[in-house]
């Protein structure tokens with residue numbers, strides 16, 4: 001079990017995903033360039049050599065949060081306690097207080113190498129909440145779960161927002177709000193992204209993700225993390241901040257990497273949105289920001305939220 005961190009919140013500000021392909025540029029950037037780094041434990045457990053040296057150096061310079069890929073919290077297989085041993089070891093080694101994952105399943109008698117939606121049912125709420133409590137008991141910290149992007153529609157008796165809310169209430173977990181996933185799902189499944197967000201327990205959001213996606217067609221967006229963030233997703237971030245305050249936010253970029261300066265300019269955009277939101281929460285709404293964003297989204301032809 002991890003000792004409760006002194007500051008249980010995510011590191012404030014704007015963070016970047018720590019990918020091996022970015023190790024060189026990240027080591028060369030200034031300490032103030034980002035506020036934290038996010039790493040996938042699966043990519044770093046048991047790693048040695050120059051990557052381990054680089055990880056150690058970055059760990060001395062930047063706070064880390066952990067974002068897992070393969071916990072399979074909603075799947076039928078037993079939980080991978082060996083993975084959790086590795087997660088705990090990394091949390092201890094780098095004094096990490098936050099472990100996030102996806103509210104999905106990714107295995108059924110072996111890995112499926114995809115993050116798939118859990119059926120939105122009461123039975124699934126009880127099942128996944130039991131597994132979340134197992135993880136929380138093992139690690140001694142709340143598990144933080146991300147609203148997933150999905151393409152095939154899972155069986156549902158509940159709406160997506162009702163399902164997420166019920167899991168949070170029953171398990172005591174926290175949320176990682178991925179605003180790009182909200183946007184992508186809102187297009188692919190035809191709902192209003194703002195109404196969807198407003199139906200979530202936003203007081204349980206620990207931090208946020210923002211990312212680019214692939215534009216397959218007007219009604220099909222694919223959550224790839226391989227392009228720049230587009231304006232409607234930035235707008236959604238402003239709208240989220242207006243409701244949650246300027247929570248820590250991570251820029252996800254997994255491939256097709258631009259130069260570090262381009263990534264850092266998106267980091268600056270996050271910081272700028274956070275600064276605007278901070279002003280707004282003190283009653284000084286900055287020009288543009290959430291109001292304009294809401295107007296722009298209202299102008300779109302959204303269907304009803306799920």
Ligand SMILES: [Fe+2]
Pocket residue numbers: 146178209252
């Ligand atoms: Fe994400």
